[in-house]
Amino acid sequence: MNNIPQNVSQNASFVATNPLLPLRADDISFAPDGLALLDKVSLQIAEGGVSMILGPNGAGKSILMRILHGLIPASAGTVTWRGQTANRETRRRQAMVFQKPVLLRRSVAANLDHALNAAGVPRAERNQRTTDALQEADIAHLAARPARVLSGGEQQRLALARALSLRPDVLFLDEPTASLDPASTAAIEALMLAAERRGCKIVMISHDIHQARRLASDIIFMDRGRIAEHSAATAFFDTPSSAAARDYLAGRLHLPDGT
Incomplete structure (x- = not known):
């Protein structure tokens, strides 16, 4: 070992x-x-x-x-x-971010909301977590922009913010x-x-x-x-x-x- x-x-x-x-x-x-x-x-x-x-x-x-x-x-x-x-619980409590971000064809905020919804987070809590994560990553001003038009650095910050929003x-x-x-x-x-x-x-x-x-x-x-x-x-x-x-x-x- x-x-x-x-x-x-x-x-x-x-x-x-x-x-x-x-x-x-x-x-x-x-x-x-x-x-x-x-x-x-x-x-x-x-x-x-x-x-x-x-x-x-x-x-x-x-x-x-x-x-x-x-x-x-x-x-x-x-x-x-x-x-x-x-098991399901251990998988739920971990996340991964790749070298090339995997982003959905939707807005920056919607990328986070989708991940949180898939994790079973209630809508009211999803909204707050999305706001907090985007602010921490300093991309809140990009919330409504399509995720795939962001720069490479912005996309990676979004991918990381999405992962961290899952806590x-x-x-x-x-x-x-x-x-x-x-x-x-x-x-x-x-x-x-x-x-x-x-x-x-x-x-x-x-x-x-x-x-x-x-x-x-x-x-x-x-x-x-x-x-x-x-x-x-x-x-x-x-x-x-x-x-x-x-x-x-x-x-x-x-x-x-x-x-």
């Missing part, structure tokens, strides 16, 4: 409050058509902070996140939320700031950190080392379908324990076997 280090996850003064965590994956494999993309991945994700998944392209980061979130089934292994397998206990983010300008990136990061301070656990994929240094409490480093190491962010950046991580941080190309 690649557990998060003692000093991050097991602080004696830390009081558990997140109803979904710890999240555990045990011997997760994913091998569509016999091609092993994940190979017996095990980890534990604890409360607090931002758990950042790093690794080269093709390492299996997005596949692992989709399995944890429940979007695709693993070929083998188990995922448990506080000791329980996924998830765990939020998965798959490269949410890829290709965004610095101002849009800063806005997304501010929304993330505000949610984390409210108790929402953030699990995020990024290729931006500087972003990982800014945000991460712990690093899950993947290489060739496995977790090469899982450690506190400071330890990972100062003294990475695996050769693959040292190559990655040094910018050296780490080629797959046989290439």
Whole structure:
């Protein structure tokens, strides 16, 4: 088990409050058509902070996140939320935002209302949650505009605002700031950190080392379908324990076997 280090996850003064965590994956494999993309991945994700998944392209980061979130089934292994397998309640209490926002062909406000309605939130509460989420994301002035005509940064803020309006206990983010300008990136990061301070656990994929240094409490480093190491962010950046991580941080190309 690649557990998060003692000093991050097991602080004696830390009081558990997140109803979904710890999240555990045990011997997760994913091998569509016999091609092993994940190979017996095990980890534990604890409360607090931002758990950042790093690794080269093709390492299996997005596949692992989709399995944890429940979007695709693993070929083998188990995922448990506080000791329980996924059920309707655990799925309802988590959300995910993708690198390319998936938006409906309707207004900005209607995108949020649709998600809240699907989650069973009463209409009166939906209106207030929509207003609050758009204000926090600084896109309230765009409420009536068609979502798909927004800029890339505005679309990503909308996608994140929609996810946060559901008040998830765990939020998965798959490269949410890829290709965004610095101002849009800063806005997304501010929304993330505000949610984390409210108790929402953030699990995020990024290729931006500087972003990982800014945000991460712990690093899950993947290489060739496995977790090469899982450690506190400071330890990972100062003294990475695996050769693959040292190559990655040094910018050296780490080629797959046989290439």
